[in-house]
Structure formats: C-alpha cells, structure tokens
Amino acid sequence: MHKNNYYFTAFQNVALRKKITLIVIISLLLICISFLINLHFLTKQYDNDLYDANAQLLNNVITNIESQMSTIADISSYVTADTSIQESLTYLLDNQENTKTAISRRDAYEALYPYMFSNEYIKSITLITDHDIITMGENFPSALVDLDTMNNQAIQNAGRISWESGKTANQSTYCVREIRELKYVKLRKLAILYIRIDMEQIISDALEDAGYAADVIDFIILQNKEQIYPNETSIDISSITSDWDYDTKSYHMATIDSQKKFIISGSMRYVDWDYYYLRDYDRIFNHITRAKYATIFYTMLISMIALLLTNFSVQSILKHLDYLVVKIRQFGEGITKPPKKNYNYENRTDEIGTLHRSFDQMTHSVKVLRDENYDKQILLKDTTIKMLEQQINPHFLYNTLDTINWMAQMYGADDISTMALSLGNLFRVSISQNNDLIHLETELDFLNNYIQIQKIRFKERLQFEISIPKQYYQIFIPKLCIQPLVENALIHAMEHSDETCNIELSIEEEENKYLLKVSNTGSAFEDDLLEKIEQHTLKPEGSGVGLTNISSRIKLIYGTEYGLSFYNKNGYAIVVLSIPKEYSKEHNNSFQTT
Template sequence: MKTGFRLWFDEIRNMRIKAKLFLLITITMAVSSSISLVGLQIGFSMYDQQIYEKSSQVLNLSSTLIENELNKVERLTFSIMSDEQIQQHLIVMNSNESDYIRIQSRAKLVDRLVQYINSETYISAADITDVNGNSYSSGNLTTLSPERKELIQETSDRGAGSLGWVNPDAQDYSLIATRQIRSSDNLELKKLGSLVLHVNLDKMVNQYAREAVTRDGELIIVSKGTLVYPRSVSMKSLISEDSPIGSSLRGFRILEQDGEKYFVSHIHSDYLGWTYYNTLPFQTIFYNLTLMKNWMIAAFLISFFLLVGFGMAVARSVTRPIEGLISNMRGLQIGDLENSELPPIAPISQQMDEVGLLQRTYRMMIVRIQELIKENYTKQIIIKETEFRSLQAQINPHFLYNTLESINWISKMNGQKQVSQMVESLGFLLRSSISLKQDMISIEDELKLVQHYITIQKVRFEERLDFQLDVPDALRGYCIPKLTLQPLLENAIKYAVEVMLEPCIIHITGREEGDSVLLLVEDNGPGIDEAYLEQILTGERQSRGTGIGLKNIDERIKLSFGEEFGIQVENRTDGGARITIRIPMTKRG
C-alpha cells in the first residue's frame, strides 16, 4: 500500500505544472461541489421536516377547534334535554290534556327551542319528537329520507340518553347530533321524546380549518371508512383504508393518485373516531424547491466546467512563458552565449506577475552577461596593449638611474647644489612612478612624492610658488592610492601658478572627520570654471595635459574604498580652488 502511494505521489510530483494546476482546480471544485450538494440535501431534508411539522401543527389546531365546537353542541343537547320547561311541555304533549292546553304547550316548546338555537352559529335546525311521533322543529329543517330518519331514531334509542352522532350522507350534508329526552323528576328517566340537532359541518370546517387548506390542498375527514367531509374527494384510497399508517395517531406520507403525487398528513381523534387528512399536491409545495434544486445542480455543473476551463487558461498562461524561457535556455546551453539571440522584449500588455518578472529578469541577465563579456574582452585587450607599451617604455631603468646619479655627482663636484637637488628629486619621482609593486601607500610616502615634486617646481617658479604643508603626524600612517596628491598639485600649478604674476599659495592640510580622513589641496588662483569642471568630472571632456585627470583619481579612490569616498572640487569664496580628498582610516595590513 505504501509503495503504491509512493508511486502515485511521484507520478503527480513529476507532472507538468499545467497538469498539476488543472488537477488541483478539478479536485478543489469536486470537493467543494460535493460538500455544497450534501449541505443542500441536508437543507432540503430539514425543509421537508419543517413542512411536515407545520402541516401537522395546523391540522392538529384545526381538528381541535372543530371538536371544541362539537363539544359545545354536545353540551347544548344536554342543556336542552335537561331543561325543565321543555320536559314539562313534552309531558303535556304526551298526556290527554285538552287541545287548547296542548297548543299552548306546543307554542311554548317551540319558543324555548328557538331561544337555544338562535344563540348558536353552526346549528342550522333543531327538532324534538315526542313519544307519539309529533315533531316540533325550529330553523331551516331539511326533508329527510325514511332511511335517514330511521338511522337517526336507532342512534337516539341506542344511546339511551347519551349523545349519538350521524354522519352526513349524499342527500343530507348536515352532521346530526341526537339523544333521548328523559324525565328528570324523581330520577324516573322516563322517555319523553327525542332531540335532533342539524350541525352545518361545511360552515364549521370552513371557519376553523381555513389555515389547514391551501389553494390547491384539501381537508378530508373520514370516520371508519365513511367520508364525513367534504362531499366528494379524489383520494379514494384514504376513505377505504381502515386506519392511518400503522397505529400512530399522527404522521405524514406521500401518496400517488392518478399519476400525481400528494403530500398527506393525518391526525386521529378518539372523540368521534374521526381521522383528519390534509392533502397537498406534491407539485404545489415542492415545485419551487425542486426547481431550485435542479437550478442549483445545473449552476454547479456550469460553474464547474467554467472554472475548469478558466483553470486551464490560467495554467496555460503560467506555463507558456515558462516553456518559452526553457526553450531559450536550452538554446543558450548548446549555442554561443555571446552571439546568441535575446528573447523578444516583453510587450507592455504582458502580465506583471512572477512569471512575467522572471522573463524580464532573464532577458536583463542575458543582456548584462553579454555586456560583461564584451567589457571583459575590451579590458583584456587594453591590458595587453598596456603591458606591451610598458615593455617598450622599460628600455633600461637602471641605465636611466645610473645616468641621473652621474649627473648628480658632477653637479655636486662643480658646486651646483640646486641641480643636484633637482636630479635627486627627479630620480625619486621616476622610481616611484615606474614601480608597480604597490598600488596603496601611506600618506607619509605620498607626501614625500609631493615634496620632491615641489623641489623641482620651486626651481622653475622660485618666489612665485609658495607651498605650505599641514598634515598631522597621526594621519600620515593611513593608506592612500599612489599618485593621488601629486596630480592635484600639477593641476594647481597649471591652472593657478602659471597664469598668475604674483606669488601663488598652494596649501595641503589634513584633518579627521568621523571615520574618514580629509586631505585638502587649496590655492589662491583664479579658480575653475564651473561648466568646464562639470564636463571633466562627467568625462565629457578630457583634462588638458598628459597627466592623471580628476575623474581618474576619483574613480581610483571609489574602486579602492567605496562610493562614499572620493574627491570633491569647488571654488573658494575668497578666490582660488579647493579639492577635498575623502578616504577611510585604513592602515596597511
């Protein structure tokens, strides 16, 4: 099992990114859709249960209200039966009294009956029959068939004073409540007659079962296989069944009749033995629910395929640039990097995501590599040329040094002290400039070069050159690129001393500033034109002469110590120029 899972995992890991993204989106959509459908089904089940609970509650309320009214009818029959006036009048009607007395008793009996009936809403008629078969009625009494009269009489006699109910039939839609009227004098319980009340069941059900019957639904009352209400129904199977499902007093089910489904809830009452049914067409209550379910399933399927298509488009948009990048890399792998073609420049409309940035970075890398190759190639050529020229220049340094020593010796022999000093200084300068052993020297050694250079220039300019040096001994041990100060003195002599008739002061000072050493070369000459100076520093114009330029000195310091160091050239407020050299406090070793 572990080996199979490992193989399956390795197979997925080695899939292409496009396939991985497609698989991820598909699995995500499938899981989310399954969870949503399960939740939807649970919601529908809860909705079904709510429908049943609501239907059952309404049906229970309606049946309770109807039976409460029937209890009122039962109490009414008891009140009429036990009414002393009615019993006295019936005794008179059953005796051999004169016709006049009997007519009076008859009128009073009917009046008393009318008083009872007029206060009742659902009693359509009332009828009292004495033992001689004479009838005394009130209300809208319908004509009954002999069979129904006989059934009512049998029910009344069978009750022997208790209430009996006769369900409606096809000719008479009234519910009949009947009971014997017995004499209560001395508890002799002698039969005086029969009471029959006609209950308007349609009116009662319409009043109290309005909540249970929807526009397309139907309330059905069945008693022992006999339809009580309404007069006719389409659900014949409900009438013919002996009892509701099982032995439960309430419940619900779905029945099919004539190809149509019905949602049927029922409740059984022990008071009259009636079973109340609330039938609702399944299509009516579940139409919107079924429609919504189908729409949601269709929406899930459509969104699934749309998201899968969108995922494939996203995967292609991610992998296509990567595949192009891989193709270019393979081309560079087997080709010439220097002469290889660059990937096309990314259009402005290209996506600015990680893949787009990767493409642009790759192209910039190739461009930079090609530039570095060309730059390195150019530097190698320059180095070769420099070495060749250096070899040409180094004809025989020892011969030159020996010649200068001979001139120095002859000058001393002839008492030419000034010539001797110039020859010694020139020899020192030549040895220092030709020597390639050290690129970095101490400030002390650099100042020695400066002093030998000034010795030569003092012979030339005499009193016109006033050189001053003020560098503390604590700073002279720090390192500085060789030939940094001497070119600056050469520039000061060229642009200040040579153009002035009066003495020119050149001053070199040094001081500390934080972790840096500042060396200042100042003169009181005419200064430097700002535009000309800007062109020299930017490299747009070469400095006059064959010496080392300001830009070259600045670049050497920056390459040696960093971009925060270098030189700064400015004009003094009181005349002349000032060049500030900033170097770190670095010592050899």
C-alpha cells in the first residue's frame, strides 16, 4: 500500500505536460495491443474459414471418387452374376482341354465386352481361373503383381469386394472379388475377377470438377499407411503426419522442402483409405500475411503521427496555462502588472480564454477591493475615535434608571417603577456583546420586559399570551428576532384602532425545523410583503425594515430555505419564523462543551 501511494504521489507531482503525454502513450499502446489481438483472432478465424471452404470442396472430391468406385463395384456385381459368364466359367471348371473349352473361353470374353465399355475409367477386366486368364482391355500384368496375395485376399473375402493397390498391384488399382457358382447355390469357386481402374484419371477429374488445378495441389492417398496415389511423389506424408493429433483438428501447417504447406486430412469411408490434401501455403496466405504486416506497419506509423500531433497540440495548449501560472505567481508576490504577452484572450471563447479573463477580472476586483478597504479602514478608525470621544458610559445610564425606579417606589408610582426596571433590562440585553445566538428563554425574558412597558401604555386593550412549552426554552435562536415581530403586530393592530388586540406567541415542530409563530388580530398582511418591501414597491411602516433585516439575518445564518413567511387565517395575521433543528442542536452541544 505504501509503495502504491508512493507511485501515486510521484505521478501527481509530474508536470501536466508529461502526464497528458504519458496518458496518450498508454492509450495508444492499449489500442495497438487490442488491435493486434483482434487481428490475431481475425487471422485465425480466416484460417478456420479457409479450412471449412476447402474441406467442403474436398468433401465433394471425395464424394465424386467414392461414387465412381461404387459404380465400378456395382459393375463387378453384374459381372459375377452374369449368366453367360457363369455358364462359361462352370464349363471351363468341369472340363479340361477339348474343342468346346475354346468356345466357352470366347463366350466369357465376349460377355465382358459390355461391362468393359460401361465406364470410362475401366482399363481392363480380367477373369483368372485355376488354369486360364481371360482379359478384356489392356493386358493383365500377371508377372508384375503379387497375384497369390491378391487371390488369397479375394478368397478370404468370400465374394466381397476388396480394393488392391500400391506395390502389391504394381501401383495400379484393382477391384477384386471372387466369382462363385450361383446355379443350384453350389457356390464353387469359378474365378477371381480383377477390374483395373484408372484411379489417377478419377482423382484428376474429381479435382477438376471441384475447381482445383493440378499445379497448386497435391492429393495423396494412403492404404494401411502405404501410399497408393500418386504413383510417384517426393513427399513422404507418413513421416510428416506421424505426430499429428487428429482429435484436436483436421488441418495442419507443415514445411516440406522449405515450402510451407496447408494440409487437410481425412478418410474415405467407402474403401477405408486415408487422404491428404496439400496446398502451397504461401500462395494462399501471402496476401493475408502482407496485409497483416502492412496493417501493423501503418498502425504503428499512424500511432507515431498521432503521438507527435498530440504532443504538438498539448504544447500549444499548455503554453497558455504556463503563462497563467506565471501571472498567478506574480500576483501572489504582489506584482499586479502581468508580464507582457503578444496574445489577446478577450476574443477567445474556450476554457483557456475564460480562465485568463476571469483571472484578470479577479485581479482587478481584488485591487479595487483592496483600495476600497484601505479607504474604509481609515474612515473606520476616524469614526471609532469620534465614537470613543462621544460615548456615554452605559453604567451611568443603568444607575440613572435604578435611581428613577427607587424614587418611584418611594413615592408609590408603581407604573413608573415597572417601566424604569423593564427599560433598564431592555438596554442591558440590547447593548450586550454576547453571541448572536441565544436561548429562547433569554429572548422571552427580553420580550416580557417589552410587553410590560406596552401594557402600561395600552392597558386592557393588549392581550398577550406565550404558548410555548418549557421543553423548547433551551433551543438557540438569533438574538432579538421575536421582539420586532411583536412590535410590528402592535403597530399595525393598535396604533390606528381602539379595539382590543390579541397577540399569541407559539411554536410548532416539523421534521427538520422549528416554526415560531406570532399571531395577532386587528391587521392583515399583504401578499408577497417582503418582496414588495425589498423591491421598494411598498413603503414600510413601523418596523417593516426590521422584518427584512430579520429575514436576511436568518438566511445568512441558516441558509435560504429558512427565514420569515406571512399569511392570514381566521382573522389573524400570522408571521412564521423558521429555523433548523440540527443547527440548534449542534450549537447547543458546542455551547455546553465550551
């Protein structure tokens, strides 16, 4: 944690120019890394799509090849079941050399004719008996093939087809099956059928139909890991594919004779052969590789250009901030005249222009305020001196009122005594230098002194009642904020009327505030009273100015949501003073701690 704080603090202390440059570099680096990762996945996806496309085409090739082999297998079935061939081979089996064996051999030969030319890929059809070989088409190379192995395999298959190729069949491909006697279901061996096919032409045509060209593709077929197609090739596919994991994927990349190859492998289910499709990787992927490297190059180039442009832009922006810092530093040192700069910020509307204009306006305002304050301080000192010269000692005033009170009691003038005592108490509270916030109980004591004087004046016409439970006496309120409200009620309700005036002081509690209410009969408030007084649309009478002063004091102390409000209800003019609960509690705790 300490190490992290160290790096964070170090970064905070780096110059703003370097911070922005570092952030831009990191952002560009993250964008480049994200781009390269996406490019990698896109290239990989392209490889998969290429494999899928080639695998689909190759599947068509394999299907075509298997279809041709299936057709040849059907032809072999027709040959084994041909009546003429069955009869000729049966006669040859049961009879040795005589005049009719030559005729039977000829009949068998002629019976092969329609089958020989029923498929363009059949090169020859051969019947091999125990004593003879009958061939239609190209000569059967009996001396070049492993005839014994092929015959034994056919006999073991008991009439099922086998496909022989590779070294055993002299690099040719044969459809081999045993012909048995079908008459009376004797199933005696009559001959071995060999149909030699042009596998190279079948594969070549299938590839051409799929759109492949022989110069860009190698197609290799293995039987039991022995290459059977093509007859001659320089590629040893078995050694290349020996360590492949076929369960993971069916395509691979391999380097053969210094050339990278794209290889797809699979099996021909019909004949249980494995095939391998090889294409020159460079021909397929060279343009992709070039595009990839070109993309990376241009990405890096554009990133460098973006970095240079960003650095230039940051320099051009921060030079104005540097100039602002110089002005602030000089202002802090007391130099009010800014350094010369051949640039006008007055017509600039962006944040930099706003900062410079605001700072210039602030420095001008500070200078004006400083000069005005200096003049006011001089005037205040002169005023203070004059006030000290003319000030009356407040103790002389208190002693005088006490003397009047004593003499009034001595002569039995109770009203004069009460007024003198109450007036003295009012003066003490008014000129005291205590806090601006006092307990509600203290404010009510002050109000009671005021009411005592007014009751002597108005007698029974004034009915005053305080309806505030003692539980609220310890809340704090602004000093001398209730008496002006009661005085305002007296002025408007009794100065111009001889009727009895009822004044009631009460308190209500809401969720987050206290509401002190002064209600009186004999008058009514105008709508929007405070606004009219403040805007001078209504001339204040009596303590009207005092109301605006009280409202301003409350808003300054507590906030604009508190203050005075006025309304009329049921013949009463009601003024409401609102103060917050929490402020009063906090001030009370602070007062108790002190």
